[in-house]
Amino acid sequence: MPGNTPHVVVVGGGFAGLWATRALASADVRITLLDRGNHHLFQPLLYQVATAGLSAPDIAAPLRHILRRQGNATVLMAEAAAIDKDARRVQLASGDAIDYDALIVCTGATHAYFGNDAWAPFAPGLKTLDDALAIRRRILTAFERAEAERDPAARAAWLTFCVVGGGPTGVELAGTLAEIARHTLRKEFRNIDPGDSRVLLLEAGPRVLSTFPDALAAKARASLARLGVDVRTGTPVSRIDADGVSLGEEHIAARTVLWAAGVAASPLARTLDVPLDRAGRVAVQPDLTLPGHPEVFVAGDLATLQRADGRPVPGVAPAAKQMGAYIAQVLRARFAGRSAPAPFRYRDYGNLATIGRRAAVVDLHGFRFSGFPAWTFWLLAHVFFLIGFRNRVVVMLDWAMAYWTYQRNARIVLGKDPTK
Amino acid sequence: MPGNTPHVVVVGGGFAGLWATRALASADVRITLLDRGNHHLFQPLLYQVATAGLSAPDIAAPLRHILRRQGNATVLMAEAAAIDKDARRVQLASGDAIDYDALIVCTGATHAYFGNDAWAPFAPGLKTLDDALAIRRRILTAFERAEAERDPAARAAWLTFCVVGGGPTGVELAGTLAEIARHTLRKEFRNIDPGDSRVLLLEAGPRVLSTFPDALAAKARASLARLGVDVRTGTPVSRIDADGVSLGEEHIAARTVLWAAGVAASPLARTLDVPLDRAGRVAVQPDLTLPGHPEVFVAGDLATLQRADGRPVPGVAPAAKQMGAYIAQVLRARFAGRSAPAPFRYRDYGNLATIGRRAAVVDLHGFRFSGFPAWTFWLLAHVFFLIGFRNRVVVMLDWAMAYWTYQRNARIVLGKDPTK
Structure with a gap:
């Protein structure tokens, strides 16, 4: 009977929400999965669409x-x-409302300009x-536009591309841009000559790929330099407008600026009425629930949680999938009257980032490699995890x-x- | 020397413009091809993207x-x-201008509502x-929206799809919509149940596919009926708004209305300062030039020209390609000082339209067939003409x-x- 079966509402169809839903397939629950869009997105390859x-x-x-x-x-x-x-x-934007017995909130993050929202129209971010x-x-x-432009300075500005932020997305974007221009x-x-383009990667911190070991970050930087990317570390951006980017005194005339520098949690978190961290994320209990509300779970990029060693669970796809599956486990135990499972524990399988054609860095718990083997590993891993047979075939073919x-x-x- | 080489400007990178440009590859001319977009579009398969x-x-x-x-x-x-x-x-929208020695105008057609522009937001057309x-x-x-709607009447309106216009595009859209809903x-x-959807094909004239022989048009109609499409001929639309379509006294509550009823020539034709027909097309000379301006050619859907038997050259891709190639032939002869070729003559290889999965009609000069053989012929013909090896492979795979x-x-x- 629908009246007696617990109703689980999942908000967000990303990795956390979809994995939670699938892990509840055999549970005696009714699930409603809400998403703004109609699709699950394989976000790790979004830069390839861009x-x-x-x-x-x-x-x-x-x-x-x-x-x-x-x-x-x-x-x-x-x-x-x-x-x-x-x-x-859950109150919907349409005016309708949906009641739940258990709620899983995983609406993820959006790109954020940290007090510089005026930069948004000139430096689009990459989330959808x-x-x-x-x-x-x-x-x-x-x-x-460069091809049609006769003024040399204006033309050079059309051929200058700045990527702000030296994390995995920024590195991928900058490397691929250099490849497009040169090849x-x-x-x-x-x-x-598109080969005259300048591609700059601007990172405020001391190095790119800060979550990787020093040696791999240095290899990534060298790969970027070989592709012709001008990597600037320790250079915070002070202004972005239609003309380009300012780095303190220096001004770079660039008509294309891409933002890969920061994310903030989805604004839905604010309506939960719980303390949020600086990025707007919800500090969850070890079982991913809210304090005092064991029926409300938060997972994926919207949640923040410390591991046993004090480091945070990273905002990556494997962590989101593991959180989703864990919540399903908690709910299955609860609805069956069994005792709760042990607190959530993130299993870190490693870290990988790609730089461009045939270059990547992989860190599998000390087993570190880079270059062509890393790129092959990255390629196979990503195609393997792509949802749906046809997508895999077409992506491999492409x-x-x-x-x-x-x-x-x-x-x-x-x-x-x-903007036009 | 650029100064002495004639400059040919081609406006529009559709079939006419691209075929003219390619046929001038070995000519001693400079060619500038202008297009609003960055791509050539294989328009016959646009309904598949839609x-x-x-x-x-x-x-x-x-x-x-x-x-x-x-x-x-x-x-x-x-x-x-x-x-x-x-x-x-040629004056550009950007403010720049380009001088030409010869001009080929082929900016095609756009969908048109013939005095009912208020219908546009509710009944989008399909050209780009x-x-x-x-x-x-x-x-x-x-x-x-139907899945989320609780009111039965509102839900039925979301599940009602009206296609206005019974030409090849309307037939393709209606057939495919029925297939989507049922399968x-x-x-x-x-x-x-998406199978509860209603798909209506509304044609003002006495039959669908009016450019095909009666027997094939009847077969197409029968195929549509088998797919579950409600075909209404002889029913001019009197009003389209957010609630649906009015056919005289009858009102059909439909939240999705697609316009496949009419096209008008690109507004650039108006700046040529020559007489235009009712659809805004330019009546060209037998060599596709403007009267008194042998250096200005108009081709493709923007041009109108009678064949020897009095029928017009149809607005289809093969006619546009032939016009483009013919203009290149005229220009090559002219710049080489040879005599002009014979007037343009359209070679009609036949007419084909598809209705849905495994149903199509083909008319190759009296050799007429329909059903699965016609669908196979249509499929192979379209994939063969698709530009680029990869596209063919991926489209075949899809x-x-x-x-x-x-x-x-x-x-x-x-x-x-x-509209939201």
Whole structure:
């Protein structure tokens, strides 16, 4: 009977939410999975859509298609506006409301400018497929504008690309941009040489890939330099506007600036009425619940939790999947009247980042490697984890073609530039 | 010397413009190809992007990539605002201007509402990739809204799809919509049965596919009926608004209305200062030039020309390609001092339209067939003409998967609904 079966509401269809839902497949619960979009997104490859290597549907699958055979799950495309913990109710932006017996909140993070929201229109970030298509449009259009521009200074500004933030996304974007300029677009322009482009990677901290060991970060930096990327560490950005980026006294004239510097938790966290950290994340209990509310779980990038050694659980896809699966385990035990499982423990399988064609860094608990073997490992790992058979085949095909021809198959400008 | 080499400006990178440019590859001319976008679009498969079967980059290729080895051609992503025939100059929307010795105008057509522009926001048309992604968003979102809707009448309106116009595009859209509702989305919803959807094809004239022989049009109609499409002929639409479509006294409550009823020539034609027909097209001379201006050519959907038997050259891709190639032939003869070729003559290889999975109609000069053989012929013909090896492979793969699984691989909602 629906009336007696506990109703689990999952907000957000990312790694945490989808893995929690799937792990509840055999549980005697009704699940409602809410997401603003209609798809689960394989976020680790989002930069490939932004840089025209993959199509948007290559890295996304409709949530209701993934869950079509899971009879206890209902998918709703809807935006959660607020959560009322006392009434146990999710208020939707549409005006409707949904009551729950247990709630799993995993709406993730969005890019954030930390008090510099005025920079947003000039330095788009990369979190959704729409973000990726907007960045793709900017990158491709910049070369087109350079080709049409006669003034040398203006042309140089169109051919200057600044990536702000030296984490994995910034490194991937900068490396791929350099590759596009030097290889993909070769011989396609008549008035400009795309190889004259400048790609800068601007990192406020002392080094790129700060979560990696020093030696691997240095290797990544060397790979970037070989690709022609101008890496500047220890250089905080003081201003971004339509003309470019200011680094203290220095001004870099650049018409394309991409933001990979910071994320903040989804604003839904604020409606939970609990203390948030500086990035807006929810400090959860060891069982991923809220204090005093064992029926409310927070997971993925929206949650912050310390490991036994004091380091935080990182905001990466494997952590989100493990949190989702753990919450399902807690709920299954609870609804079956069994004792609760041990507190959540993050299993760290390693850390990997790619720089461009044939260069990557991999850190598997001390087993560290870089270069072509690391790139191959990265490629296989990512294709393996892509959801859906067709996506894997098409992505492999796209990459095989791209590898041999240096071409990128999604170089299509879509949509209009909203700043124009 | 650039100063002495004639400058040919081509406006529009569709079939006419691209074929003219390629046919001038060995001519002693400088060519500038202008297009608003950065890509050539394989328009015959645009409805597949709109109905989530293909990704946008599957049916498009960057113009400058296609022409990268053609040294006498420069591609510029720019919008032509006006043409000054006396000054022999194209005025760009950016404020720049480009002088020409010969001009080929082929900016095609856009969808038109013939005095009912108020219908536009409620009944989007299908001419560009952005149009296709907007229609895809509406179709996919309609099922999502129906799933969330509790009021039976409102739910039925979300599950009612009207396609206005019974030409090839309307038939393709209606057939594919019926297939999506009955097969693709089966078992994916919990509150609705997508099979309850109504798909209506509304044609003002006496029959669908009016350019086909009666017998084939009747077969197409029968195929549509088998797919569950409610075909209404002889029913002009009197009103379209947010609630649906009015056909005289009858009102059909439908939240998704697609416009496939009419096209009008690109507004650039108006700046040519020549008489235009009712659809805004330019009546060209038998050599596709303007009267008194042998250096200005108009081709593709922007031109109108009668054949020897009095029928017009149809607005289809093969006619545009033939016009483009013919203009190149005229220019090559002219610049070489040879006599002009015979007037343009359209070679009609036949007419084909598809209705859905395994149903199509083909008319090859009296050799007429339909059903599965016609569908196979249509499939091979379209994949063969797709530009670029990778696109062919990926499209074949997508279709093979779609055929066996009934799935559609691009069911991803992109962008925001601008009406919300």
